[in-house]
Amino acid sequence: MTITTTDPASGITTDTGIEETTDDQVARITAAAAAAFEHLRGTSRVWRAGLLRALADGLEADRTSLVATAAAETGLAATPRLDGELTRSAFQLRLFAEAIEEGGYLEAVIDHAGDTPMGPGPDIRRMLVPIGPVAVFGASNFPFAFSVAGGDTASALAAGNPVVAKAHSSHPLTSKASFDSLNGAGAAYGAPAGTIGIVYGQRAGARVVADPLIAAVGFTGSLGTGRILLDIIGERERPIPFYGELSSLNPLIVTSAALAARGAAIADGLFASFTGSAGQLCTKPGIAFLPRAATEILDAMVTRASAAAPQPLLNERIHQAFGEIRERLIEEGRAESLVAPHSGDDGFSMSPAVLAVDAADLTEAVTEEAFGPLLVIARYDDLDEVKAALKAIPHSLTATIHAEEHEWEALGPVLSELEDMVGRLVFNGYPTGVRVSWGQHHGGPWPATNTLHTSVGVTAIRRFLRPLAWQGAPETRLPEELRDDFTGIPRRVDGVLRLATLLK
Structure with a gap:
């Protein structure tokens, strides 16, 4: 059976010519990955850094065709949206190359044999x-x-692991083109067959998760699909780590002083943040707490949303769910519709929607994530109302607060509440646009994710590593990074952190 693809801007479906991956093919792909792992786990960090840079170069070389393919399958703008996203993918690969060369991610530790308060202690050396x-x-x-x-x-490749990717049903041709680019660049560099694999179709994806040769799963998608994959993992003889980014409402709070100081600028930023990429960003602010006197921002949201043209949503399922969730927020959550959205003439497009509710009346029924250009405005009279209303909001990837300098001390209780709810707290900014860096954390408590780890930034590599300790090992059996004379990475030796003194 071949897979189809649909242009969300036109609604036209075409055959891709790509066959769904059979069970036998899945088994061969995972077996090739397992064989590649035996090679990759023994490669040097320098070699893996070179591989990542080669993959980045491969994406750059195929930029024009990759962006054009993605634009036809997603309805997202080729420039700057998709072109910038491809740049981000190449940047991620190169950033991980720098990280593995630096070596601190290994968390290398050496405890030499010696006397301890409990008696003689053996030589213990540990790293990831x-x-x-x-x-x-x-x-x-x-x-x-x-x-x-x-x-x-x-991050999985940087750690020394092969990858089996599940092509997304909304962009199978983009998935295939990306795989072809990476696989070709990897082969040219000398990576073993099976370093990167790909499967197509829902059944194939489920089979990959259940395959005993797979050691971990990285997932970004809906809470419902995440639960399905977790159930599959739970039925395995040997359960494995599942790192899922699942659902997020991302509350945003504006104080009275911030409103008075820069209300127009906040209105501009908030509108751009909840409508960018047609509101289909995991960090989109889904609910904004505004002072009841914030008529300037409220009017701006209504005026701009009413005048905005429909933008393509990614697929028919998202388009349908957007309308269904909006109706639930109104009927069950008692939200007032300030701007009703409308579909475009073709495809799966939708214009922005704005709802409103009093913060004092906020319930869980109006805090469901709506994937698309929808914003709920919660009007409040004082910050105590905001703090109480936060109890009804599910834990999220981000929370944002706009305030003036003299307000931060009084905002302490609200900030403490937010710190317990999210993985990233944004001050006087907007949560959309997730920087790829060493310091980034893109995660949050359930249901935002099911993990304490990040899926963006250098520390995302930690998900696909495990600690291993060597006790009393002969030097010849130790990894290079744990030998006494090696100084090329940061290490903790007998309790003292020692920085690298020789770049290797």
Whole structure:
């Protein structure tokens, strides 16, 4: 059976000519990944850094065709949206190359044999090692940065693991083109066959997760699909780590002083943040707490949303769910519709929607994530109302607060509440646009994710590593990084942190 693809801007469906991956093919792909792992786990950090840079170069070389393919399958703008996203994917690969060369991610520790208060202690040396073949499920809304060529793939490969990617049903041709680019660049560099694999179809994705040769799963998508994959993992003889980014409402709070100081600028930023990429960003602010006197921002949201043209949503399912969720927020959550959305003439497009509710009346029924250009405005009279209303909001990836300098001390209780709810707190900014860096954390408490780890930034590599200790090992059996005369990476030796003194 061949897979189809649909242009969300026109609604036209075409046959891709790509066959769904059979069970036998899945088994061969995972077996190839397992064989590649035996080679990759023994490669040097320098070699792996070179591989990641080669993959980045491969994406850059195919930029024009990759962006054009993704634009036709997602309805997202080729420039700057998709072109910038491809740049991000290449940047991620190169950033991980720098990280593995630096070596601190290994958390290398040496405790020499010696006397302790408990008696003689043996020689113990520990560092992180690759975990094994990783299954990667990409997101519909990021055909590059969170898909086949995305951060999960980059971090898994950086750790020394092969990847088996599940092509997303909303962009199968983009998935295939990305795989072809990465696989070709990897082969030219000398990577073993099976370093990067790909499967097509829902059944194939489920089979990959259940395959005993797969050691971990990285997933970005809906809470419902995440639960399905977790159930599959629970039925395995040997359960494995599942790193899922699942659902997020991302509350945003504006104080009275911020409103008075820069209300117009906040209105501009908030509108751009909740409508960018047709509101199909995991960090989109889904609810904004505004002072009841914030008529300037409220009027701006209504005026701009009413005048905005429909934008393509990624697929028919998202388009349908957008309308259904909006109706639930009104009927069950008692939200008032300030701007009703409308569909375009073709495809799966939708204009922005704005709802309103009093913060004092906020319930869980109006805090469901609506994937698309929808914003709920919660009007409040004082910050105590906001603090109480936060109890009804599910834990999220981000929370944002706009305030003036003299307000931060009084905002302490609200900030403490937010710190317990999210993985990233944004001050006087907007949560959309997730920087790829050493300091980034893109995660949050359930249901935002099911893990304490990040899926963006250098520390995303930690998900696909496991600690291993060597006790009393002969030097010849130790990894290079744990030998006494090696100084090329930061290490903790007998309790003292020692920085690298020789770049290797």
